[in-house]
Amino acid sequence: MQTASSEVVRHINRRIVLNLIRTRQPISRADLARASGMQRSTISLIVEELVNEHWVLEGPTGRPPRGRRPTFLRLNDDRVIIGVDIRPTQITVALADVNCKFTSQTVMATPSDPEVAVKSIIQHIQAIVRSCEKKKIEGIGITLPGRFHQDSNRLIFAPNLKWRDIDLRNPIAKATGLEVELENAASACVLATVWFNRLEACRNLVVVTVSEGIGTGILMNGQLARGLNNMAGEFGHVPLDPEGPLCTCGSRGCWEVFASNRAALRYYLESSRHGDGLGFQDLLSLADQGDTRAVKALDTMAHYLGRGMRMIVAGLAPERIIVIGDLTRSWHRFGPVIEAEVRAQVLPGGGVPVVVPEHEDGMARLRGTVALVLQKHFGTGATLAS
Amino acid sequence: MQTASSEVVRHINRRIVLNLIRTRQPISRADLARASGMQRSTISLIVEELVNEHWVLEGPTGRPPRGRRPTFLRLNDDRVIIGVDIRPTQITVALADVNCKFTSQTVMATPSDPEVAVKSIIQHIQAIVRSCEKKKIEGIGITLPGRFHQDSNRLIFAPNLKWRDIDLRNPIAKATGLEVELENAASACVLATVWFNRLEACRNLVVVTVSEGIGTGILMNGQLARGLNNMAGEFGHVPLDPEGPLCTCGSRGCWEVFASNRAALRYYLESSRHGDGLGFQDLLSLADQGDTRAVKALDTMAHYLGRGMRMIVAGLAPERIIVIGDLTRSWHRFGPVIEAEVRAQVLPGGGVPVVVPEHEDGMARLRGTVALVLQKHFGTGATLAS
DNA sequence: TCCATTTAGTACGAGAGTCGAACGAGATAT
DNA sequence: ATATCTCGTTCGACTCTCGTACTAAATGGA
Numbered sequence: 063m064q065t066a067s068s069e070v071v072r073h074i075n076r077r078i079v080l081n082l083i084r085t086r087q088p089i090s091r092a093d094l095a096r097a098s099g100m101q102r103s104t105i106s107l108i109v110e111e112l113v114n115e116h117w118v119l120e121g122p123t124g125r126p127p128r129g130r131r132p133t134f135l136r137l138n139d140d141r142v143i144i145g146v147d148i149r150p151t152q153i154t155v156a157l158a159d160v161n162c163k164f165t166s167q168t169v170m171a172t173p174s175d176p177e178v179a180v181k182s183i184i185q186h187i188q189a190i191v192r193s194c195e196k197k198k199i200e201g202i203g204i205t206l207p208g209r210f211h212q213d214s215n216r217l218i219f220a221p222n223l224k225w226r227d228i229d230l231r232n233p234i235a236k237a238t239g240l241e242v243e244l245e246n247a248a249s250a251c252v253l254a255t256v257w258f259n260r261l262e263a264c265r266n267l268v269v270v271t272v273s274e275g276i277g278t279g280i281l282m283n284g285q286l287a288r289g290l291n292n293m294a295g296e297f298g299h300v301p302l303d304p305e306g307p308l309c310t311c312g313s314r315g316c317w318e319v320f321a322s323n324r325a326a327l328r329y330y331l332e333s334s335r336h337g338d339g340l341g342f343q344d345l346l347s348l349a350d351q352g353d354t355r356a357v358k359a360l361d362t363m364a365h366y367l368g369r370g371m372r373m374i375v376a377g378l379a380p381e382r383i384i385v386i387g388d389l390t391r392s393w394h395r396f397g398p399v400i401e402a403e404v405r406a407q408v409l410p411g412g413g414v415p416v417v418v419p420e421h422e423d424g425m426a427r428l429r430g431t432v433a434l435v436l437q438k439h440f441g442t443g444a445t446l447a448s
Numbered sequence: 449m450q451t452a453s454s455e456v457v458r459h460i461n462r463r464i465v466l467n468l469i470r471t472r473q474p475i476s477r478a479d480l481a482r483a484s485g486m487q488r489s490t491i492s493l494i495v496e497e498l499v500n501e502h503w504v505l506e507g508p509t510g511r512p513p514r515g516r517r518p519t520f521l522r523l524n525d526d527r528v529i530i531g532v533d534i535r536p537t538q539i540t541v542a543l544a545d546v547n548c549k550f551t552s553q554t555v556m557a558t559p560s561d562p563e564v565a566v567k568s569i570i571q572h573i574q575a576i577v578r579s580c581e582k583k584k585i586e587g588i589g590i591t592l593p594g595r596f597h598q599d600s601n602r603l604i605f606a607p608n609l610k611w612r613d614i615d616l617r618n619p620i621a622k623a624t625g626l627e628v629e630l631e632n633a634a635s636a637c638v639l640a641t642v643w644f645n646r647l648e649a650c651r652n653l654v655v656v657t658v659s660e661g662i663g664t665g666i667l668m669n670g671q672l673a674r675g676l677n678n679m680a681g682e683f684g685h686v687p688l689d690p691e692g693p694l695c696t697c698g699s700r701g702c703w704e705v706f707a708s709n710r711a712a713l714r715y716y717l718e719s720s721r722h723g724d725g726l727g728f729q730d731l732l733s734l735a736d737q738g739d740t741r742a743v744k745a746l747d748t749m750a751h752y753l754g755r756g757m758r759m760i761v762a763g764l765a766p767e768r769i770i771v772i773g774d775l776t777r778s779w780h781r782f783g784p785v786i787e788a789e790v791r792a793q794v795l796p797g798g799g800v801p802v803v804v805p806e807h808e809d810g811m812a813r814l815r816g817t818v819a820l821v822l823q824k825h826f827g828t829g830a831t832l833a834s
Numbered sequence: 835t836c837c838a839t840t841t842a843g844t845a846c847g848a849g850a851g852t853c854g855a856a857c858g859a860g861a862t863a864t
Numbered sequence: 865a866t867a868t869c870t871c872g873t874t875c876g877a878c879t880c881t882c883g884t885a886c887t888a889a890a891t892g893g894a
Contacts, residue, residue, distance in 0.1 A: 065486050066460040067881055068850040074452040075852085092871055100451050101853055106872060129870025130860040209797065218797025266675050278763070282680075285669045289652050289765025290799040294668075296762040299795060304755070311795055369690070373759050376682040377664070379675025409685060409697055411595065411604025413676040453852050454879040461881085478842055487882055492843060509889095515841025516889040 072108070075100060077441045079108045080117065083135055084160075084440065085262070088121050090132030109135060116198070117141070117439075137161055142197045144187055144240070145431030147247075147424065148172065148206040150222050150274055153179065154428065155186040157194065162258055162432045164425075166190065176217075176225040184237045191238065201241040202234060203431030205250040207277065209292050215244075218291065221310035222274045243434045247271060248279035248295055249286055250430025251386055255420070256281060256442070257433040261382075268380045269420075270371065272387035275310070276318040280378065285442060297373055298322075302366070317370035321363055323388060329359035346392050357395075364389075364396040368403025375407040375415055382416045386426055390419035458494070461486060463827045465494045466503065469521055470546075470826065471648070474507050476518030495521060502584070503527070503825075523547055526583045530573055530626070531817030533633075533810065534558065534592040536608050536660055539565065540814065541572040543580065548644055548818045550811075552576065562603075562611040570623045577624060587627040587824075588620060589817030591636040593663065595678050601630075604677065607696035608660045629820045633657060634665035634681055635672055636816025637772055641806070642667060642828070643819040647768070654766045655806075658753065658773035661696070662704040666764065671828060683759055684708075688752070703759075707752035709774060715745035732778050743781070750775075750782040754789025761793040761801055768802045772812055776805035 075098075082097050083089055091109055095102040112118040119138045123131035139159035147154040149172065156167040168186055173179040191199065208220025215231040217223075235242045245253070251269040255261055265284040271277040276298035280287035287294045298318040299311045306315020307328075319325060323342035330337055330345055333355045337348075348356035371383060383404070389396050401417050408414050420426055461484075468483055469475060477495055481488040498504040505524045509517035525545035533540040535558065542553040554572055559565040577585065594606025601617040603609075621628045631639070637655040641647055651670040657663040662684035666673035673680045684704040685697045692701020693714075705711060709728035716723055716731055719741045723730075734742035757769060769790070775782050787803050794800050806812055 063464065063484050065464055065484055065881090066457040068454070068457065068852095068879090070460075071452040071454065071457055071851055071880090074450075074456075078449065078451055090871075098449050098451055102872065103854080103874080104852055106874095107851085126861085126870070128862055128868075130872075132871060211797065219795050266680075280763075282668050282673050282675075283671045285671070287668050287764065289668075290767050290801065291765065291797065293765035293795065293798040294652075294763065296765070296795060296798075297759070298762075300759050300762045300793075301755075313792070369687075373683070373686050373763065376684075376686045377666075377680065377759065377763060378673065379677065379679035379682070381676050406699070407686075409605050409679065409682060411597065411677065412679040412682075415676065451852090454850090454881095457851090457880055476842075488843065489845080489883080490881055493880085510842095512841070512890085514839075514891055516843075518842055 075104070076108050076111065077439075079105065080112065081440055083112075083118060084137055085260075087136040087161075088134035089136075090124060090134055092132055094135075139163070140197045141200050142194055143200050143432045143435045144190055144202045145428045145435075146183060146187070146202065146204040147427045147431065148179075148204065148223070149247075150207060150224075153183065154424065155183060155190065156428050156431075157190050158428070158432050160200070160432075160436060162429050164428065166193070167428075172223070174224060176228040179225075180228075180230065180233050184234055187234065187238055191240075199240055201243060201435040202238065203250075203434035204230060204234075204242060204244045205247045205427045205430055205434075206230075206244065207247050207273075207275070209246055209296075210244055211291055219293070219296075219311075241435075243431075243437075245430065245434050246277065246279065246292070246295065247427050247430075248277035249288075250279070250434060251384070251420075251426045252279035252281045252286060252430075253433035253437070253442075254426050254429035255384060256284075257436075258429050264381050266378070266380045267382040267384065268374050268378060269384045269386060270367075270374075272321070272367065272385065272389055273323055275322050275324075276367075276370070278374065281380075282378065297370065300370070300373060302370065317366070317373075321366035321370055323363075325366070326359045326363040329362050330356055333358065342388055346388065349392065349395065360389075360392065360395055361399065364399035365403070367396065368400040371400065371404055371417075372407040375404055376409070379412065380415050381413070382418065384418055384420045386420045390421050393419045461490070462494050462497070463825075465491065466498065467826055469498075469504060470523055471646075473522040473547075474520035475522075476510060476520055478518055480521075525549070527586050528580055528583045529586050529818045529821045530576055530588045531814045531821075532569060532573070532588065532590040533813045533817065534565075534590065534609070535633075536593060536610075539569065540810065541569060541576065542814050542817075543576050544814070544818050546586070546818075546822065548815050550814065552579070553814075558609070560610060562614040565611075566614070566616065566619050570620055573620065573624055577626075585626055587629060587821040588624065589636075589820035590616060590620075590628065590630045591633045591813045591816055591820075592616075592630065593633050593659075593661070595632055595682075596630055597677055605679070605682075605697075627821075629817075629823075631816065631820050632663065632665065632678070632681065633813050633816075634663035635674075636665070636820060637770070637806075637812045638665035638667045638672060638816075639819035639823070639828075640812050640815035641770055642670075643822075644815050650767050652764070652766045653768040653770065654760050654764060655770045655772060656753075656757065656760075658707070658771065658775055659709055661708050661710075662753075662756070664760065667766075668764065683756065686756070686759065688756065703752070703756035707749055707756055709749075711752070712745045712749040715748050716742055719744065728774055732774065735778065735781065746775075746778065746781055747785065750785035751789070753782065754786040757786065757790055757803075758793040761790055762795070765798065766801050767799070768804065770804055770806050772806045776807050779805045 095105045121134040137160045141160045145156045158164045210217045215229045231242045248271045267281045269279040278295040278297045299316045301315040303315035309316040309319045481491045507520040523546045527546045531542045544550045601615045617628045634657045653667045655665040664681040664683045685702045687701040689701035695702040695705045
């Protein structure tokens with residue numbers, strides 16, 4: 063039972079102010095009042111609180127045509143966040159400030175033994191902690207290609223990462239004394255998009271990450287959809303063909319078996335004798351060089367990507383679908399095929415969702431870790447626009 | 449930009465109190481204080497307001513073992529709601545009080561001309577309005593097997609109802625002077641479930657309505673998922689087989705082509721010479737009488753129902769899936785098949801959603817209309833539990 | 835019968851918050 | 865110098881909850 067008292071009012075308004083400063087900095091108190099609709103006096107009180115808590119700094123003054131000069135406010139970038147992006151092949155540990163500017167970034171190969179990985183991650187984090195003694199570390203955000211159980215903190219589903227049933231949060235939290243937030247990679251990309259891509263107004267969007275597998279992150283009514291045991295978004299494991307090839311999840315014919323990077327490689331190998339140690343990037347290059355079999359393989363992958371997205375278009379009717387993965391480099395190849403499928407799914411009268419590729423994959427996840435940690439203070443990013 | 453002031457606090461707490469009275473009536477002020485965590489004094493003030501506005505009535509006193517007798521509070525059932533349930537074959541116009549007790553109900557055949565239908569609905573409503581002069585009518589809630597566009601109020605997608613592009617809200621609102629709320633039938637069932645089935649704690653559920661077509665209503669994080677143009681929930685029109693039979697939506701091989709009542713009849717007709725004018729209910733009866741072809745047809749339908757639900761299980765991970773439709777009468781036939789498919793979809797570590805049939809279909813929609821109208825004052829039903 | 839005990843509901847002052855008007859600060863234009 | 869304009873602060877009014885004190889009403893025992 064969540065009853066409200068006066069402090070709740072302050073909490074709500076404080077979030078609004080903090081988010082306005084974040085998204086429009088540098089900004090003056092007067093402008094905050096105009097943007098939010100609150101009184102200048104109220105804004106002053108809230109800003110005073112934020113300055114005292116070192117969330118906000120007073121900056122230089124503006125130069126208006128007439129009248130007293132406004133004092134600009136901006137976020138204090140001495141508050142930093144440690145982000146960890148875990149992938150099947152590599153782990154990135156990075157440091158960013160509240161404005162999501164990354165100041166350091168280290169990459170390591172992913173150990174096959176999760177215990178070793180945890181130890182290694184802790185060492186990297188501790189090195190970062192030592193390097194920024196004068197700053198306030200807000201917390202650690204971790205994204206991973208899988209799901210974990212909220213209560214037990216155990217990794218429960220990460221077929222493309224071979225780890226199983228391990229607790230990532232507690233060991234890292236204990237070793238560093240910092241708060242640790244974990245999130246599925248696709249969901250983290252959703253957060254990153256809403257927070258840092260000026261998409262506050264978009265309250266229904268889906269991120270589709272395509273690599274070894276396919277993940278989807280769902281934003282609905284401005285909130286992340288988590289579902290039972292944090293498992294919402296596994297459209298990648300819906301069977302398109304129950305008789306299809308085996309999937310890493312144990313089932314058959316899942317969407318990701320037909321539409322992931324791995325699938326394209328399989329299509330290529332099926333149609334061609336050579337190309338055994340090939341990677342997906344190589345396949346993209348081959349297609350660009352005019353290898354018709356590579357083109358065909360990618361086309362098939364694109365077709366299936368679009369076909370799977372029909373579930374998302376029909377079932378969730380998002381305003382926007384964001385595609386992340388290596389394939390975005392050859393969007394001229396994938397975009398038209400996917401968009402045709404999506405348009406075919408739009409029912410009479412329905413709106414057509416915008417399908418956009420989001421390049422620079424790595425940063426999307428890392429930016430997600432920052433949002434993940436800051437969420438506690440700023441809200442879901444989309445909430446503020448409501 | 450939704451800033452908060454003191455009144456917001458009252459608004460929130462008032463909703464909590466109103467919902468507690470609704471769900472636990474009769475209840476005393478002291479019990480409200482205990483249940484909500486607010487002070488008795490605060491509760492008294494809020495209750496005074498609610499009594500003044502005729503939302504709440506003071507009832508008889510309780511008989512505790514010791515101490516002063518509590519005065520019980522209950523909702524004022526002189527506040528009534530008019531509910532309209534539009535279906536392809538029939539339209540029901542009903543009157544209910546705030547406790548969702550229905551006091552009258554009239555059924556009419558659905559006219560093929562939507563203009564005629566609107567006129568007819570208005571007449572029925574006006575008859576009801578005349579019949580309850582001493583009561584306060586809160587509004588009109590309408591559910592329909594389709595979608596409408598929020599801004600233009602036009603019906604944009606209702607393949608099983610033959611109407612197209614008509615404005616239902618404004619004519620009825622103008623003729624009656626009452627507020628009109630429209631909602632898709634499956635979404636209305638979601639509201640009804642959360643409001644009246646003691647499922648306040650369930651924040652992620654999906655309702656699947658099976659009749660001529662298949663509709664789904666989605667509750668996520670305690671909120672109805674609406675999506676772009678109110679189209680979220682059309683899983684029924686995702687193609688399971690792009691080469692399959694034509695669907696009313698214009699596409700091919702949609703889920704509902706394989707798993708609706710109509711699909712079962714088609715399976716039966718394909719396997720049997722006779723049975724031309726058969727309805728779905730007849731098919732259920734034939735199966736009960738031991739007609740193996742009918743059993744087979746229903747089994748196929750059940751299989752496909754389960755297969756389509758895999759999209760929902762994987763993509764949304766709901767805690768609960770509620771199935772509504774004539775098929776619930778023969779749940780012993782459908783339940784096991786559907787549940788097997790659903791369990792097959794649950795990924796390692798994921799939770800198993802509860803699949804339950806909800807009988808008495810008609811009432812689910814009508815109860816939804818009541819929730820629809822009262823939402824404005826009580827909130828989403830699930831919100832209060834948060 | 836009277837009084838202690840217990841529970842329900844109310845009264846009232848304190849505290850937190852926002853609003854809005856008035857005021858002071860600082861800059862420009864006349 | 866003075867008028868004007870804008871930014872930021874101060875202060876009293878208003879709203880709302882909390883917590884304590886108080887009143888109301890019932891039971892049970894002396």
